[in-house]
Amino acid sequence: MRILFTAVPAFGHVLPLLPLAKAARAAGHEVALMTHASMGSAAPSIPLLPGGPSTPEILADVTRRTGGDAMTDMAAFAVEYFVETRLRAGAAEALRAARDFGPDLVVAEMSDYLGQFVAAALGVRWAAHGATLPLIEPLAAQFGARAAERFADHGVTPTAAFAYVDPWPDSLIRDSDRYFAPRVPVRPEAHTGEGAAWVPPVFTGREDRPTALLTLGTVVEDPAVLTRAVAATTALDVNVLLAPHTAEDLDLNKIDPARVRVAGFVPMHDLLAVSDLVVSAAGAGTVLSTLAAGLPMVLLPLGLDKPVNAERAAATGAALVVDDPDDPDEIGAAVAKVLADDTYRASARAVAAEIARTDSPAQVLERLI
Numbered sequence: 001m002r003i004l005f006t007a008v009p010a011f012g013h014v015l016p017l018l019p020l021a022k023a024a025r026a027a028g029h030e031v032a033l034m035t036h037a038s039m040g041s042a043a044p045s046i047p048l049l050p051g052g053p054s055t056p057e058i059l060a061d062v063t064r065r066t067g068g069d070a071m072t073d074m075a076a077f078a079v080e081y082f083v084e085t086r087l088r089a090g091a092a093e094a095l096r097a098a099r100d101f102g103p104d105l106v107v108a109e110m111s112d113y114l115g116q117f118v119a120a121a122l123g124v125r126w127a128a129h130g131a132t133l134p135l136i137e138p139l140a141a142q143f144g145a146r147a148a149e150r151f152a153d154h155g156v157t158p159t160a161a162f163a164y165v166d167p168w169p170d171s172l173i174r175d176s177d178r179y180f181a182p183r184v185p186v187r188p189e190a191h192t193g194e195g196a197a198w199v200p201p202v203f204t205g206r207e208d209r210p211t212a213l214l215t216l217g218t219v220v221e222d223p224a225v226l227t228r229a230v231a232a233t234t235a236l237d238v239n240v241l242l243a244p245h246t247a248e249d250l251d252l253n254k255i256d257p258a259r260v261r262v263a264g265f266v267p268m269h270d271l272l273a274v275s276d277l278v279v280s281a282a283g284a285g286t287v288l289s290t291l292a293a294g295l296p297m298v299l300l301p302l303g304l305d306k307p308v309n310a311e312r313a314a315a316t317g318a319a320l321v322v323d324d325p326d327d328p329d330e331i332g333a334a335v336a337k338v339l340a341d342d343t344y345r346a347s348a349r350a351v352a353a354e355i356a357r358t359d360s361p362a363q364v365l366e367r368l369i
Contacts, residue, residue, distance in 0.1 A: 002029070004115070005032070105368065164183050189361065201263070214242050238339065277298065278297045279300070282306040
């Protein structure tokens with residue numbers, strides 16, 4: 001079987017698909033990933049098909065058409081970003097590539113309407129794959145209506161997904177969450193790289209101290225918060241493993257090399273394996289990966305879906321949410337509390353046990369097929 005996976009060109013959208021894609025490849029299916037070429041480093045072994053413009057190109061187009069800045073106010077321009085620009089700029093190219101590949105099944109990341117478009121155009125069944133929690137009803141309706149308009153430009157009518165693969169554990173789902181297809185839970189897995197193994201740094205003379213992983217995700221929306229979080233965490237007697245997307249995200253001159261090691265963009269699986277606590281911006285991928293690893297969290301939610309992700313994680317008892325990410329004292333106090341109170345770790349392990357009981361990507365693949 002030929003299975004086409006499609007995603008918006010951002011790590012937070014591509015990475016959740018990869019466990020299922022790798023399971024399909026391991027089962028002997030022919031697999032391809034449709035997204036922008038800039039995402040090729042996420043899974044070099046999976047053939048890449050062109051799937052619309054890059055993130056900078058999308059942002060530039062939204063600004064040109066609307067005069068707004070989607071990077072700083074994504075909530076106001078989400079439909080323009082995820083639907084309008086991607087379909088206008090990428091539909092024809094994506095359809096040519098998909099037709100050449102000839103998929104029997106399309107698995108489209110939840111907010112990728114190019115995947116939905118090529119599935120409908122080719123008459124192929126498709127399943128959605130969650131990343132963050134389901135869109136709220138008003139926004140989902142706006143997305144669907146705009147997508148139908150752009151599909152019609154090509155004489156294509158939207159088709160319904162037959163399944164919604166969801167990496168969020170049952171304990172974090174609410175009755176108010178609305179899925180547009182039958183929900184199929186899947187075990188979330190932290191991203192594993194395909195290159196050389198990462199060698200963890202050594203905190204010489206401090207091996208007995210706990211290690212806090214500090215990351216604001218693959219897109220740092222507020223480098224100043226990262227700087228404050230580093231200062232607040234290093235004020236405690238802990239080791240800090242810092243994973244910014246790029247070195248430009250922080251002032252390296254303000255880092256104490258005895259207590260802080262900068263890992264950079266390292267697969268989350270490797271980072272979690274050497275950490276005792278995670279301090280993050282509450283991105284969906286980071287929250288799910290950390291819960292699956294059974295580690296407690298301190299969360300600094302920075303816009304979009306992150307406040308909701310943080311609320312859900314905190315409700316399990318596995319996380320403490322910082323109300324004011326601009327306050328280093330509050331960040332430091334939260335880290336100290338989570339390290340000192342074993343109930344956070346116990347709650348995280350309980351969620352990890354629940355996740356471990358969920359069907360694996362290989363099992364979910366069998367159900368989809």
